[in-house]
Amino acid sequence: MIDYIIVGFGLAGLSFAEQLEDHKKSFIVYEDGSQLSSRVAGGLYNPVILKRFTSAWKSSEQLKIAVHFYKSLEQKLEESLLIELPVLRRFTSVEEQNLWFEACDKPVLETYLSSELIKNNNKALDIPYHFGGVKYTGRIDVKKMLSLYLRHLEENDRLIKQSFEHTFLEITPDFVVYKGIKARNIVFTEGFGVLNNPLFNYLPLPGNKGEYIIIRSRKLKLRQAVKASIFIIPLGDDLYKIGATYNNNDKTAIITQSAREELERKVQSFMNVDYEIIDQVAGIRPTTRDRKPLLGSHPEYGNVHIFNGLGSRGILAGPYVAEKLYNYIEKKEPLEKEIDCKRFEKLR
Incomplete structure (x- = not known):
């Protein structure tokens, strides 16, 4: 018997798998590549919500844990993943500047x-009201990190590349069994795919579609991420990620012309150099109704757990809440009420 089965592998699955490795627990990960949200994410980590100049939930605690987490991963995987990257907020008026100073x-x-105020020295950008600077920011190469970690799992016989069929799961008070694999616990980290999970599909996870375009511009020469109505995120080699859109209605991971046009319109409103679009990506963010993660156990089965709802802030929140979930399962430490899935038990 192994200690855990993990179902799904994005930022949540990776964060929890790393907790298990750190604590010498045995586990298997099931992953079919169906959920793309983590793989197409912008990868920025930033403790401030720049639309409203407010602090993100538990940002201070999350930042300390996350930076240590990713630096440890770099050592384990022997690859660079964390890039320190300044973030500049573009102001559109004196009123916005004043709100920034108040914050x-x-x-x-x-x-x-x-x-x-930070004056703009880049002729490729129209920034009449200057920038505000955010500290302790950076970028994680999420796609590279997930790919390397999957290879690490595969090399250690901890990865099964199959879709998980929920009807084959047997649950007993002391363990679960899935296609001959017996485990003390099972953790579902399925992202938006949880809607197909009969054990947890009662939870309010409406999801939110996001699309990015990747452009090449040899004249932009930008070394910081810029937040305006969208982000411009430097990727190196004259490549930039532009996004993202937010669509509450379309729940497919298919790229759209309308999103492409929206992103181009927004970036052209303040960027005045030539560029070419070389890619477009889409994914469904696992956003919850109250914008907080979903953690905890099934109301009837104490060894069946969920780790979901990281939304658009999974880079920072993932390692923090993974530790909370591990301590909840293994040490019986109570979860904070605001992230415990019990808050939605009445919806069953």
Whole structure:
């Protein structure tokens, strides 16, 4: 008998698998590549919600844990994954500047926001009201990280590349059995795919489609990520990721012309150099109704668990809540009410 079965592999699955490896637990991961949200993510980590100049949930705690987590992963996988990358917020008015200065005076934000306006020196960008700078930001090469970790799992006989068929899962009070594999616990980290899981599909995870375009521009010469109505994220080699869109209605991972046109329109409103689009990607973010993660156990089965709902902030939140879930299962430490899936038990 092994300790865990993990179903699904994105940022949630990786974060929890790493907890298990750190604690010398035996486990198997089932992954079929059906959920693309983590693989197409922008990869930025940033402790501030730049649309409203507010602190992200548990940002201080998450940041410390996440940076240590990714640096440890770099050593394990022997590859560079974490890139320190400044983030600049483009202002569109004096009023926005004033709101920024007000935010700088708040104790929860003063650590992360620069109180001095940053003048634009890049002729490729139209920035009449200057920038605000965010500290302690960076980018994770998520696609590379997931690919390397899958190879690591495969090399250690911990990966099964198959779709998980929920009807074959047998649950007893002491263990679960799936196609001959017996485990003490099973953790579902399926992202938006949880809607096909009969054990947890009652949870309110409406999802949100996001699309990016990847452009090449030899004249842009941008070394910082810029947040305007969309992000421009430098990838190196004159490549930039532009996005993302937010669509609450379309729940397919198919790229669309309308999203492409929206992103081009927004970036052209303040970028004035030539570029070519070399790729477009789409995925469904596993967003919850209250914008908080979903963690915990099934109401009837104490060895059946969920780890989901990271939304658009999985880079920072993933390692933090993975540790919370591990301690909940193994050490019986209670989950914070705001992330415990029990908050939606009445919806069953």
